[in-house]
Amino acid sequence: ACGMQTPEQTTTEEPTQESTQEQTNQEASEITLVYAEVNPLDTIVGQTGNVFKEKVEELSGGKIKIDIQASGVLGSENDVLDTMLGGGGTIDISRISAFALTSYGGEKSKLLSVPFTFVNREHFWNFATSDLAPEFLLEPHENGTGVRGLFYGEEGFRHFFTVDPVNSMEDLKGMKLRVSNDPVMNGMVRGIGADPTVVSFGELYSALQTGVVDGAEQPIANYKSNAFHEVAPNMILNGHTLGAIQVVMTDEAWDKLTTEQQDILMEAGRYASEFNREISEEAENKVLAELKAEGINIVEVSDITPWQEAVKDVVASETANNAELYQKIVDMQ
Amino acid sequence: MLNIFNTIDKIKPAYDMVYKIVLLLCKLLLIVDILITTMAVAGRYISFIPDPAWSEEVVLTLMAYMAVLSAALAIRRKAHIRMTAFDKYLPKKVLIALDILADVAVLALGVIMVVVGWRYAMLLGSRGSYVSMPSVSRFWMYFPVPLAGTAMVIFEIESIYNHIKEFFVKEEVYNEC
Amino acid sequence: MSAESMAILILLGSFFIMILLRFPIAYAVAISSVFTLMYQGLPLNTIAQQMVKGISYFSLMAVPFFITMGVLMGSGGISEKLILLAKACVGWMRGGMAMVNIVSSYFFGGISGSAAADTASLGSILIPMMVDQGYDDDFSTAITITSSVEGLLVPPSHNMVIYATTAGGISVGSLFLAGYVPAAILAITLMIGSYIISVKRNYPKGEKFSMINLLKQIFISFWALAAVLIVVVGVVGGVFTATESAAVAVIYSLIVSVYIYKGLDWKGVWKVLEACVDTLSIVLILIATSSIFGFLLTRLRVPTLASNAIIGLTDNPILLALLLNIILLVLGCIMDMAPIILIATPILLPIATSIGIDPIQFGIMVVLNCGIGLLTPPVGSVLFIGSAVGKVPMERVVKATLPFYICMIITLLLITFVPATSLWLPSLFR
Ligand code: NA
Ligand code: NA
Numbered sequence: 001a002c003g004m005q006t007p008e009q010t011t012t013e014e015p016t017q018e019s020t021q022e023q024t025n026q027e028a029s030e031i032t033l034v035y036a037e038v039n040p041l042d043t044i045v046g047q048t049g050n051v052f053k054e055k056v057e058e059l060s061g062g063k064i065k066i067d068i069q070a071s072g073v074l075g076s077e078n079d080v081l082d083t084m085l086g087g088g089g090t091i092d093i094s095r096i097s098a099f100a101l102t103s104y105g106g107e108k109s110k111l112l113s114v115p116f117t118f119v120n121r122e123h124f125w126n127f128a129t130s131d132l133a134p135e136f137l138l139e140p141h142e143n144g145t146g147v148r149g150l151f152y153g154e155e156g157f158r159h160f161f162t163v164d165p166v167n168s169m170e171d172l173k174g175m176k177l178r179v180s181n182d183p184v185m186n187g188m189v190r191g192i193g194a195d196p197t198v199v200s201f202g203e204l205y206s207a208l209q210t211g212v213v214d215g216a217e218q219p220i221a222n223y224k225s226n227a228f229h230e231v232a233p234n235m236i237l238n239g240h241t242l243g244a245i246q247v248v249m250t251d252e253a254w255d256k257l258t259t260e261q262q263d264i265l266m267e268a269g270r271y272a273s274e275f276n277r278e279i280s281e282e283a284e285n286k287v288l289a290e291l292k293a294e295g296i297n298i299v300e301v302s303d304i305t306p307w308q309e310a311v312k313d314v315v316a317s318e319t320a321n322n323a324e325l326y327q328k329i330v331d332m333q
Numbered sequence: 334m335l336n337i338f339n340t341i342d343k344i345k346p347a348y349d350m351v352y353k354i355v356l357l358l359c360k361l362l363l364i365v366d367i368l369i370t371t372m373a374v375a376g377r378y379i380s381f382i383p384d385p386a387w388s389e390e391v392v393l394t395l396m397a398y399m400a401v402l403s404a405a406l407a408i409r410r411k412a413h414i415r416m417t418a419f420d421k422y423l424p425k426k427v428l429i430a431l432d433i434l435a436d437v438a439v440l441a442l443g444v445i446m447v448v449v450g451w452r453y454a455m456l457l458g459s460r461g462s463y464v465s466m467p468s469v470s471r472f473w474m475y476f477p478v479p480l481a482g483t484a485m486v487i488f489e490i491e492s493i494y495n496h497i498k499e500f501f502v503k504e505e506v507y508n509e510c
Numbered sequence: 511m512s513a514e515s516m517a518i519l520i521l522l523g524s525f526f527i528m529i530l531l532r533f534p535i536a537y538a539v540a541i542s543s544v545f546t547l548m549y550q551g552l553p554l555n556t557i558a559q560q561m562v563k564g565i566s567y568f569s570l571m572a573v574p575f576f577i578t579m580g581v582l583m584g585s586g587g588i589s590e591k592l593i594l595l596a597k598a599c600v601g602w603m604r605g606g607m608a609m610v611n612i613v614s615s616y617f618f619g620g621i622s623g624s625a626a627a628d629t630a631s632l633g634s635i636l637i638p639m640m641v642d643q644g645y646d647d648d649f650s651t652a653i654t655i656t657s658s659v660e661g662l663l664v665p666p667s668h669n670m671v672i673y674a675t676t677a678g679g680i681s682v683g684s685l686f687l688a689g690y691v692p693a694a695i696l697a698i699t700l701m702i703g704s705y706i707i708s709v710k711r712n713y714p715k716g717e718k719f720s721m722i723n724l725l726k727q728i729f730i731s732f733w734a735l736a737a738v739l740i741v742v743v744g745v746v747g748g749v750f751t752a753t754e755s756a757a758v759a760v761i762y763s764l765i766v767s768v769y770i771y772k773g774l775d776w777k778g779v780w781k782v783l784e785a786c787v788d789t790l791s792i793v794l795i796l797i798a799t800s801s802i803f804g805f806l807l808t809r810l811r812v813p814t815l816a817s818n819a820i821i822g823l824t825d826n827p828i829l830l831a832l833l834l835n836i837i838l839l840v841l842g843c844i845m846d847m848a849p850i851i852l853i854a855t856p857i858l859l860p861i862a863t864s865i866g867i868d869p870i871q872f873g874i875m876v877v878l879n880c881g882i883g884l885l886t887p888p889v890g891s892v893l894f895i896g897s898a899v900g901k902v903p904m905e906r907v908v909k910a911t912l913p914f915y916i917c918m919i920i921t922l923l924l925i926t927f928v929p930a931t932s933l934w935l936p937s938l939f940r
Contacts, residue, residue, distance in 0.1 A: 034809075040675070040676060040678065040856075041856075042678060069808070069809070071676060071852040071853070071856075072852065073808045073849055073852050073853055074805070074808065074809065075563055075805075078464065079559070079563050081461075082457055082461070082471070082559055082563075083556065083559050085456065085457060085460050085461070086453055086456060086457065086553060086555040086556075086558075086559055087456075087553060087555075088552055088553025088555065088556075089551075089552065089553075090552050090553065090556055090809070102464075102467075103461050103462050103463065103464045103467065103471075104460055104461040104462075105460070105461070105462075144460075145460050145461075146460065176377060180464070181386040181387070181389060181390065181464055181465040182386075182464050182465060183386070183465070183467065186386045195377070195384070196386060197377060197384070198373060198384070198386060198388055198389045199751060200389065200567065200568035200569060200753075202567065202568070202569050202668050202671075203568070203569060203668070203751045203752070203753065205666070205671050205682060206623065206666040206668075206751065206752070207748075207751050209666065210745060210746060210747065210748035210751075211747070211748025212748045212749070212750060212751050225675060225678070226671075226675055227671070227674055227675070227681065227682040227683075230681060230682055230683045231683075356784065356787060359787045359790075359791075360780070360783045360784065360787060363574065363578065363783065363786060363787065363790070364783070366571070366574070366575075366757075367575060367578065367757045367760050367761065370571065370575070370753075370754055370757035371754075371757045371758055371760075371761050373754070374749075374750045374754045374757070374758060378749075389568055392568070392571060393565070393566040393567070393568065393571070394566075396565055396566075396570075396571060396574065396794070397562055397565045397566060397798075399574070399787075399790065399794070400565050400790070400791075400794030400795055400797075400798055401561075401795065401798070403787050403788075403790055403791030403794070403795075404536065404791050404792075404794070404795030404798075406787070406788075406791050407788075407791040407792055407795070408534075410788070410791075412788065412791065412792055413534030413535070413536055413537070413792060413795075414534065414535050414536070414792060414796065414894060414897055414898070414903075414904050415529075415532050415533060415534045415535060415904075416529050416530065416532055416535075416904070416905060417532065417903055417905065418905040419530075420532075428532075431531055431532050432532070434531060435528075435531065435532060435533040435534065435537075438528070438533065438537070438541055439533075439534065439537045439541075441541075442537055442540055442541050442544065445544060445554060445557070446557065446558070449553075449554040449555050449557065449558060450555075450557075450558040452555065453555035453558040453559065454558070456555075474562060474566075475558055475559075475562055477561075477562065478557070478558040478561055478562065479558075
């Protein structure tokens with residue numbers, strides 16, 4: 001695989017070997033890990049991946065190389081996960097939205113994408129740095145899915161944006177809103193009285209332009225980078241979910257590493273996670289200011305209670321299996 | 334030699350039947366795909382018609398089945414696109430030999446698709462579901478691959494047989510002359 | 511030689527050899543991918559994964575739906591009415607049907623945004639119509655696939671959205687506006703090209719233009735025209751997306767064929783579906799298996815390698831501009847549009863801006879180059895669809911397309927060296 005160029009792990013198997021010999025072996029065992037990223041490198045998540053790569057290469061003295069393939073050239077999140085789960089080392093690491101694991105039995109991961117779980121960024125980071133986080137990150141590994149989370153990050157809260165101005169939740173009623181096709185998002189849109197509509201992401205710009213859909217939802221940075229503001233220049237900052245992201249690695253690639261190398265990845269992960277926390281809010285505020293300067297109609301939501309009220313049922317049904325755990329997250333604010 | 338071919342040729346009606354059944358399936362898959370897509374559009378405007386979240390994933394999966402099954406049919410019709418520009422400069426026998434070579438390679442590919450595809454579909458099926466339908470296993474998304482492999486193997490065997498027959502029968506006819 | 515270069519050599523080498531040995535292209539791409547995966551020690555299940563991924567994007571569904579629509583219209587009497595209408599319109603002009611084809615693509619491009627969908631829909635209606643009127647089938651197919659590239663330049667264009675997102679900081683709206691004039695230039699060069707060929711080959715020229723006959727034909731073909739209108743009005747008016755319009759158009763042409771023009775009964779419809787499956791059986795598997803091939807080329811970073819090869823070759827801006835086009839054309843021969851745009855844009859755009867090419871102008875260049883790539887062997891989805899819909903062997907289509915490649919290159923050079931072709935229209939709206 002692209003994983004290891006020499007599969008033998010002489011360094012761990014024969015600790016008594018002479019140091020010169022060991023050095024030669026180590027030099028031979030340079031590792032390249034392929035890292036898939038759906039977004040371009042200059043996005044928040046792309047930069048986070050790059051920082052992770054640099055840190056890993058620095059800490060390992062260049063012995064572990066991360067080959068980032070950005071802009072989704074290796075496929076969508078689900079394509080990449082399917083490839084990783086198939087095994088064989090075609091892709092070793094990928095950055096995914098935490099929610100993506102839901103359709104692979106990620107019951108815990110799903111909790112992070114339940115509407116209005118996190119009241120603010122602080123809240124999310126309380127969770128991401130808590131004792132609960134490692135348990136969540138290891139969920140797919142424990143489930144036998146064959147991947148494990150390395151660290152968390154976020155790309156900001158997701159908000160609705162529309163072709164026509166919207167000042168409150170009431171205004172969204174009856175609108176056709178494009179969301180991803182999963183039950184949680186569909187339930188939420190129905191909850192607020194709008195119609196969830198299936199339109200593929202590739203056709204979304206045109207669908208907004210012609211009016212096939214009245215609106216959609218994205219984090220602020222993605223809203224601008226996909227140029228949706230050109231055709232749907234109204235955004236209501238309801239922040240229904242936080243775009244929680246995580247970097248996952250295949251167990252197969254992980255198990256091939258020495259403990260020392262695994263520690264390097266974890267440390268680089270902590271570093272990248274911290275970096276993500278720093279730039280995420282900053283970058284988003286910058287984009288928000290740019291949008292306002294361009295005359296995009298940005299509406300603040302002063303009272304989030306009616307929104308929360310409207311999606312109560314979805315929240316209850318989606319968290320039913322892990323109610324206790326969910327409460328723990330909610331209590332972290 | 335001819336006798337053997339005559340005996341084996343008796344299996345042809347069975348092949349015709351398989352072809353007809355697969356063709357029927359392909360037609361049905363195409364119809365259902367068109368109906369679901371139209372329904373999803375209509376459902377957006379007419380309240381009593383459903384506009385389900387699963388429409389996109391289902392349409393894509395059915396089309397995947399249609400694509401691979403119909404491709405196996407095209408093997409039998411010899412319809413697949415290939416470079417035939419130099420055919421007129423090559424002797425008939427060389428052409429048949431090349432056809433057999435290509436058919437054997439595609440047969441091998443079919444076998445790989447059956448074995449690898451089945452394993453992959455089973456593995457992913459045990460680990461994931463459709464995004465819009467949490468209760469439907471991802472197995473069905475990848476099952477078209479081993480299915481296609483099977484159909485390819487079936488029709489390739491016939492095709493290879495026909496080429497071999499062509500090779501020998503023509504020869505004997507030639508000798509008789 | 512590094513392991514990566516060896517892998518690329520195996521992938522491309524074995525593929526070309528198999529094509530020369532007359533392997534079906536759909537399976538040659540898959541088999542060469544198997545060799546490469548084995549050489550790299552990667553799992554063969556990549557094949558399963560990529561094949562399914564290759565057919566699994568919704569916009570692609572426009573292709574099977576439009577092909578079905580075209581076949582239904584052909585057998586159900588709709589095309590027949592449209593032929594008479596087209597004769598009344600342009601029959602007086604030599605090569606008139608080729609003109610109709612070129613102009614239709616311009617307008618249809620404003621709906622579908624996909625050259626593949628354009629070829630599938632217009633091709634399955636227009637190619638039989640042209641052959642019926644005495645045009646050669648290879649010429650008819652060639653003009654259909656070439657003019658379909660207009661659709662990539664006329665907005666909406668999904669690929670322009672991909673470019674704008676990848677390049678960063680470019681308005682999709684401006685890029686869309688930038689496409690109209692280059693698409694028109696392409697249309698005009700194609701018209702000139704096809705007119706010359708039509709005169710040379712003595713393609714039909716019907717009776718004199720008659721307004722009365724035209725009005726009569728418009729009246730008779732009302733329901734046929736409505737099929738076209740439903741798609742246009744539905745998409746532009748935001749009733750459905752381009753992909754969905756294709757499915758709706760199938761249902762519509764079915765109803766008109768069976769109940770209004772009565773060219774088909776339900777039994778006939780069932781039979782016609784077989785013709786649809788026959789065409790789709792050739793096209794879809796090619797798209798599926800090409801996806802494995804493209805994935806490997808991507809993973810082996812072929813676009814990056816190719817792009818890096820030209821950096822530093824020369825400082826001459828004119829030569830550099832030509833090299834940018836050449837690199838994109840070469841990549842276009844073996845890869846699909848989207849991965850080229852995604853991978854090559856970040857590398858090539860800085861070179862382009864350094865020699866004074868505007869990012870919007872470069873976007874149009876990228877789209878047209880990749881568009882030409884869709885028509886070139888050995889891997890070209892629109893070429894494949896054209897060959898399947900027109901029922902003409904690939905190499906005959908390629909041969910007939912040769913003069914039109916020249917038309918496209920002329921357009922490309924105009925866009926490259928006359929910035930106003932793409933930048934003038936957006937500048938009016940700033
Ligand atoms: Na277009
Ligand atoms: Na090509």
